[in-house]
Amino acid sequence: VDGIHDLGGMQGFGAVDHSPAEPVFHEPWEGRARALLEAVSGAVQASGGETRHSIERMDPGHYLTSSYYEHWLTAAATLAVEHGLVSPEELEARAGGRFPLSGPVHAPPVADAGPGAGEPRFAPGDRVRVREWHPPGHTRCPCYIRGKAGVVVRLDGTHSVPDIEAHSTARRYEATYSVRFDAASLWRDGQRGVWVHVDLWDSYLEPA
Amino acid sequence: MSGDAHHPAPMAPVEHRVAALEALLTERGLVPDGFIEEITRRYETEIGPMNGARVVARAWADPAYKQRLLADGTAAIAELGFDGPEGHHMVVVENTPAVHNVIVCTLCSCYPWPTLGLPPAWYKDPPYRARMVREPRALLAEMGCELPGDAEIRVWDSSAEVRYLVLPERPPGTEGMSEAELAGCVSRDSMIGVARL
Numbered sequence: 365v366d367g368i369h370d371l372g373g374m375q376g377f378g379a380v381d382h383s384p385a386e387p388v389f390h391e392p393w394e395g396r397a398r399a400l401l402e403a404v405s406g407a408v409q410a411s412g413g414e415t416r417h418s419i420e421r422m423d424p425g426h427y428l429t430s431s432y433y434e435h436w437l438t439a440a441a442t443l444a445v446e447h448g449l450v451s452p453e454e455l456e457a458r459a460g461g462r463f464p465l466s467g468p469v470h471a472p473p474v475a476d477a478g479p480g481a482g483e484p485r486f487a488p489g490d491r492v493r494v495r496e497w498h499p500p501g502h503t504r505c506p507c508y509i510r511g512k513a514g515v516v517v518r519l520d521g522t523h524s525v526p527d528i529e530a531h532s533t534a535r536r537y538e539a540t541y542s543v544r545f546d547a548a549s550l551w552r553d554g555q556r557g558v559w560v561h562v563d564l565w566d567s568y569l570e571p572a
Numbered sequence: 573m574s575g576d577a578h579h580p581a582p583m584a585p586v587e588h589r590v591a592a593l594e595a596l597l598t599e600r601g602l603v604p605d606g607f608i609e610e611i612t613r614r615y616e617t618e619i620g621p622m623n624g625a626r627v628v629a630r631a632w633a634d635p636a637y638k639q640r641l642l643a644d645g646t647a648a649i650a651e652l653g654f655d656g657p658e659g660h661h662m663v664v665v666e667n668t669p670a671v672h673n674v675i676v677c678t679l680c681s682c683y684p685w686p687t688l689g690l691p692p693a694w695y696k697d698p699p700y701r702a703r704m705v706r707e708p709r710a711l712l713a714e715m716g717c718e719l720p721g722d723a724e725i726r727v728w729d730s731s732a733e734v735r736y737l738v739l740p741e742r743p744p745g746t747e748g749m750s751e752a753e754l755a756g757c758v759s760r761d762s763m764i765g766v767a768r769l
Contacts, residue, residue: 373702373706379699380711380715382700385760396590398615399608407602430586450597459588518663551706560729
């Protein structure tokens with residue numbers, strides 16, 4: 365889904381609120397929210413893809429105005445509701461106010477994961493182009509490189525395809541690669557000597 | 573309680589929402605005693621950038637280890653006992669006078685937990701994730717990381733299963749230091765790549 369989480373290259377955000385040292389958890393509730401997502405993901409056997417997608421489906425306004433651990437809380441509550449552990453009414457009654465959850469899944473369930481990609485199609489040094497497509501469900505292919513050409517610099521073994529595992533109990537395993545893009549070709553702004561590397565599954569790519 | 577679409581009820585404070593979910597899950601037996609406290613304790617005391625600093629110090633002190641670290645980050649880091657979630661596929665990228673590496677996760681907050689702990693808030697916030705892939709030279713300068721104008725910048729967007737650790741350059745004046753003293757020179761930011769030592 366082309367969601368608010370897919371932030372690479374977006375403009376207008378301003379300065380990074382950077383401090384060289386900060387506590388692991390700023391408030392006690394942050395650690396608790398983090399642990400609750402682990403508890404829920406474990407209880408419902410959510411894959412990494414399903415868990416990430418439950419954050420990606422947050423209302424964009426809420427996503428941008430809440431901290432990362434509030435995202436984790438929202439994801440934990442959303443997964444708990446979707447898997448029947450709790451109801452939205454119970455959550456709101458206990459919380460004493462509105463308890464926003466993430467929006468619905470728009471991708472159809474994946475019944476058949478298809479065959480694994482088998483041998484990697486590409487090798488370091490190969491020129492590849494990222495598919496230009498906009499899947500309705502979870503993907504780990506950022507928008508800012510779609511349709512762009514780059515060079516494979518590393519092969520990282522085979523891993524479960526997130527686009528499948530987020531929407532299915534089935535799994536497909538494919539090679540992943542680190543692909544190098546010239547920043548000047550991504551942004552057409554003439555910057556020099558900047559390379560952006562993105563790690564991508566085999567089916568995100570085509571020969572260039 | 574949710575009001576209607578035009579007049580939504582006020583959102584419950586986040587602490588209340590956390591407490592509500594925690595209470596409901598606990599009643600259903602899904603949060604074992606001490607589960608939350610154990611997770612927070614581990615990340616507050618055991619898993620953090622002091623681990624990554626030991627890896628970097630070893631690489632500075634032992635050229636054979638550095639070679640193994642750059643060839644197979646996961647195995648070399650495990651030699652020091654650091655392994656676990658978000659650390660099963662580690663790639664270590666080396667800074668040199670001519671090349672500067674920096675890590676980001678534009679899609680969420682991927683970060684090498686066993687060596688760096690949990691990511692700082694700014695790493696997960698939109699400005700860093702949006703800008704580091706678009707204007708890294710400007711953003712690094714803004715964050716106080718000055719690079720020679722002709723230095724090559726390599727940004728690593730952790731979008732799949734690999735997690736990255738930057739091996740910073742050993743700073744001058746550290747000759748003769750013990751490994752423990754060297755580890756004391758290594759900052760979290762230098763291993764993310766938003767600072768040089």
